[in-house]
Amino acid sequence: KSFLKYSPLIVAFVMLILSCEKDTPDNPYDKVDYGTGTTAVSEPDPNTIEGLQKNIFSTRCAKSGCHDGTFEPDYRTIESSYATMVFQPTIKNTVDLVHYFNLRVRPFYADSSFLIERLVTTTSDYMPSNGGRLSLSEIQHVKNWSNTGARNQFGEIHVAPNISPVINGFLSA
Secondary structure (H helix, E strand, O other): OHHHHHHHHHHHHHHHHHHOOOOOOOHHHHHHOOOOOOOOOOOOOOOOHHHHHHHHHHHHHOOOOOOOOOOOOOOOHHHHHOOOOOOOOOOOOOOOOOOOOOOOOOOOHHHHOOOHHHHHOOOOOOOOOOOOOOOOOHHHHHHHHHHHHOOOOOOOOOOOOEEEEOOOOOOOO
16 A cells, blocks of 8 residues: 555656656767877977077077077077078178188078088187087088078078179269
8 A cells, every 4th residue: 555655756756767868969079088188299300490490599599699689690580580591691701711601591502601600610709609519410400401492481492582783883864
């Protein structure tokens, strides 16, 4: 008799349980791999402008009072480094009064680039002047970048600028 008394309650409970067993659609967010919360950053190729900027120019050259935007080349960013080096004329063109250079970086010709001369010179006028010299490996990375076209951060080779106009005389009317 007591079973019959509670039977409507038991039936309602069983129906409630059965109604909860519906097929629910998959939650698309259940399958997202959120990982560890860290992003793996790959090391740039040391023979590219990105690698040179990260490992040499920004850390060794863009120091206060040096190539920090107060004079060229400006090594604060990849863009400023590239724009103030490749096919840019030198202000000072020799360190030893024997070898003379017209361009800071001449793509495909590292040995014709004043940047390389400043890195390898045996005079006291070497770069970086604010600390220890670059290692032979670091200098080789700069040479490799230059000898493979001194490509920008997009992998493009800079086209040599047009020759500056020459004035041969004046015409008066």
